[in-house]
Amino acid sequence: MTKVKDTLREHDLRNTSCREDVLAILTQNNAALSHGEIERELDNRFDRVTIYRTLKTFVDKGIIHKVLDEEGLRYAVCKDQCSGSRHHHDHLHFKCTVCGLTNCIENITIPPIQLPAGYKSIETNLLIQGVCPLCNSDN
Amino acid sequence: MTKVKDTLREHDLRNTSCREDVLAILTQNNAALSHGEIERELDNRFDRVTIYRTLKTFVDKGIIHKVLDEEGLRYAVCKDQCSGSRHHHDHLHFKCTVCGLTNCIENITIPPIQLPAGYKSIETNLLIQGVCPLCNSDN
DNA sequence: CCAATATTTGCATCCCTGTTGCACTTAGCG
DNA sequence: CGCTAAGTGCAACAGGGATGCAAATATTGG
Structure with missing residues (x-):
């Protein structure tokens, strides 16, 4: 909980109960x-x-950061890689079509995509839908 | 325009003016x-x-098919690869942050992503944001 | 510790998207 | 041409996103 307060302070945000609670959740x-x-x-x-x-x-x-799927907009905290000023913009999210939960997949980098000439890539957002380990009966 | 009618017929849809016009657009x-x-x-x-x-x-x-970006939901016609019964589910979309347009990028396949054990992938959706050739002054 | 101030909050209000129920209309069939 | 199933329009609702404004509150300096 102190960590939440610190995070707010680090980003020049006043420490209010709404912000604390939202960030804690x-x-x-x-x-x-x-x-x-x-x-x-x-x-x-x-x-x-x-x-x-x-x-x-x-x-x-x-x-x-925002997480998109066909049902709408969700939010998730940025993990370590995003901390501080080095906010990276490549996110890989996995949505399980069985339990409906959407999670960030860490430790996997999105392979570079070779775009046609003239395109400049700034941010990459990958959503994979499928079945997560907990819902997968093949295990 | 005949093509539009044909497309409707092929999918067992009645030919109505609303459907014709929407599909034409x-x-x-x-x-x-x-x-x-x-x-x-x-x-x-x-x-x-x-x-x-x-x-x-x-x-x-x-x-x-649906196209997602942070501003909401858009729609685009499926290209050749999707025609008929072989509707494929891997889409690569490019959103230009200058002109705001979102387009499907054809002819580029999304490289396979190695997910952690237990995850089963069904559909992949990749959104790249950046600058499109028309808005790119570096040309 | 208190007062000043700049920020944050709650409320009212608005607009847009997505959705459903129901009655009316119409496409496509025989 | 008439039937019937499918499609449409209308009313109505829920939810998300956004802004203006007045009241409440966190921080800062004294």
Whole structure:
């Protein structure tokens, strides 16, 4: 919990209970969470708009990143590689079609893609859908 | 335009003016379009809900596919590789951060990703953001 | 520890997307 | 041409995202 406060301080953000709680929830959670899921976890203790603005602030500061799938937008904390000023922009996410959870896959680098001439790549975002180890009966 | 009618017929869809027009717009357009953009192009000649249902039908039939970026959902027609029953699920999309257009990149296959043990991949979706040839002043 | 100030929050309000139910219309068939 | 299943429009709702403004609060300097 002190870690949460530190993270906020490091990014020049005032230490408020909404920010603390949102960041704590995202940190404790492995899977990416949607705005609505976070709102429910907070048990309506904060206004919808406040949570929305909190998430936006965190994204802007590089504390969390957006995760996209066909059902919408989710948020997850950036792992070690993103800490500090070296926020990297290549994310690999895995969405399990059975349990519905979306997770960041660490330790796997996305192989470089050879784009046609003239294209300049800035950020790469890879979403793989399939079955996660916990839901995979083939084990 | 006959081609549009044929496509509908091939997929056991009745030939209605809304479907014709939506499919024609998507076919003529290189970039992926959002629901709202399609609605505007149709000049309010069809109900919002009808367009929504038309798009859903096309996605279900494999005529078009969803394209995701951080701004939301767009739709684009499936190219040759997707035709008929052999609808493939690996898509590479490029979103230009200058002009804002999102396009499918054809002829480039996504290199296979070695996932950790237990993960089973079904569908891969790659979004690369950057600058497209038309907006790239380095040429 | 307190006051000043700049930030953050809650509320009201708005717009857009996605979705469903139901009645009406129409395409495509015999 | 008429039937029937499919498609459409309308009403209505839920949810996400966004902004303006007044009230509350965290930080800073005294």
